[in-house]
Amino acid sequence: MLIPTEPIWVDQDDQLAELCARWQQQAALAIDTEFMRSDTFYPIAGLLQIGDGKGCYLIDPLAINSLEPLRELLLNPGVTKVLHSCSEDLEVFQRWLGIVPAPLFDTQVAAAFAGLGFGMGYANLIKNLLGIEIPKEETRSDWLQRPLSAAQLKYAALDVAHMLIVYGKLLQLLKANERLEWVKNDCADLVANARKADDFSDAYQKVGFAWKLREQELAVLKALCIWRETEARSRNIPRNRLIKEASLWEIARKKIQDAAQLQRVADIPSRTLKNDTETILKIVADVLAQDPSTWPERLDPPLAQSEGPLMKALKNFVREFAEQTQLPAEVLIRKKDYEFIVRSGMNGGQYSLPARLLGWRHPLIGEGLLHIARQQLIQKGESL
Template sequence: MLIPSEPIWIDQDDQLAELCAVWRKQAAIAVDTEFMRSDTFYPIAGLLQIGDGKGCYLIDPLTISNLAPLRELMLDTAVTKVLHSCSEDLEVFQRWLGVVPAPLFDTQIAAAFAGLGFSLGYSGLVKNLLTIEIPKDETRSDWLQRPLSVAQLKYAALDVAHMLIVYGKLLQLLKTSERLEWVKSDCADLVANARKLEDYSDAYQKVGFAWKLRPQELAILKQLCIWREREARARDLPRNRLIKEPSLWEIARKKIQDIAHLSKVPDIPSRTLKNDAEIILQIVRDALELDESSWPARLEPPLAQSEGPLMKALKNYVREYAEQAQLPPEVLIRKKDYEYLVRSGMQGGAYQLPARLMGWRFTLIGEGLLKVAQTQSQQSETL
């Protein structure tokens, strides 16, 4: 089959509106984005590629002004948007269009459930299913330059040229193995998570070694992290360009309240010291005045060595199931799911599963994991 791969440049509002009307009559379209993010918090859209099986259309975000037809297309529930490893693309759409495409079909997720490998790159997937080589030499290109080079245009077009064929083959494999609904469920979760309102209140929990801090120190760290999250977005600046997490941790641990001590904290950018020192110090002072009742509880430390046998038993169970099902274990369970399960029974109560293991994964591994945990607990009690 001849797959059209010549790039078709779209930089006029009326062109795009006409094409969107056509694409809304299709069951699926291939979608990809190119963007820049080296010096900003938010990705800057440099290009949108759409493949419809007849052509590869390259839409210029720098010149298109009427985005309404594109928004309507991305939200049209009758049109499946086919993307590969789409988490960053969803950020681009949120920033540029203010919407999250849906329904979507992520070919990387689908490839894993089809038994083709976990976290498989797009070029590897195309080579696996179509025995076609796709060059990846323009990955680090400047997608905001104009005009784009011939090599960039060709690269961008190839990213969507084969995607609908790949989509069709993956659908066939997933229907045969009766795993299509699993993929749809995980893709729907991607959309739901991308649409959630941003909440910075628990950002402090992700800071390395935050579990070593006492409650009052955590109260300081919590407020510092909220400030960093808000300011990084407001200034469109990468978080670490503002201040790194180890620096925030050090400020909270030492309860720093003066510029002399703050200036000795490692790795604080000079610009932040110059512009934000007093704000940071005031955040610390305000946090120190908080009532004890508002302090966060201490965070759980890393799992103790004594939990090792249970963790090993749980992983062995999943690995054996995954081998039998010819699935990567990573599509079934995440590291934090194991930890949630182990911690749930550490106080002597019944073991609990995280929400992610309570859907279709429950009958596959969730129920079995609970039994393994309960059996392991009973055995340890008899020793």
């Protein structure tokens, strides 16, 4: 089959509306985005590529004004949107169009379930399934410049030219292995997670060494992290350009209450010290004035060495299952899932599973993981 790869430029509202009306009848579309994010919090859409099997269309976000036909297309439940490693693309659509496309099919996720490897790049996937080499030299180029270079146009077109063929081959592999529903479920989870409202209340829990802080110090860190998340978005600047997590941790640990102390904290940008010192000190002072009942509980420290045998047993079980089924262990379970299981049974509790292991993963590995954990508990009791 001859795959069209010539880029077709789209920068007129009526042209896009006509194409979207036609694409509403398609079962699936190949989609990709190019964007810039060097010094902003949010990605800036530079290009939208759509492949329909007949052409590679490059839609110019800098020229198109009427976006409703595109929103309707991307939300049409009858049109599957095929993307590769879609997490950043979903951010682009949220910022540019205010939507998360659905239903979607992520070819990187599908490739892992098809036994082709975890985290496979698009160029490698094309080479693996089609034997075609595609260039990647323009990955880091400026997608906001106009006009785009011939090399950029070719690169952008090739990113969607072969995707529907790859989609068809992946569908065949997944149906043969009876894994298509697993991929659909995980892709639906990607959409659901992308649509969740911003919640910064637990951002402090992701800060390195936050577990070392006492309750009041954690309360300060929590408030500072909420401020950083809110302000970075409001000012549209990267988080670290405002202030780094390590600096927030230091402010919280010392409960800094004056400007001279704040200036001695390492790595705080001079602009932040100039513009935000008063705000930061007020955040700390307000938390210190709060009732202790409002403070968060201390975070769990890293797992003790004594939990090592159970962790090893759980990982060995998944590794053996992954080898038997030719499924990457990474698509079955995440590091934090192991930790959840181990922690759930500490201090005499009953072992339990995280939500991610209660769906289709439950009969595959969830039940086995619980059995291993409970057996370890029984053996530990017998040895006492």
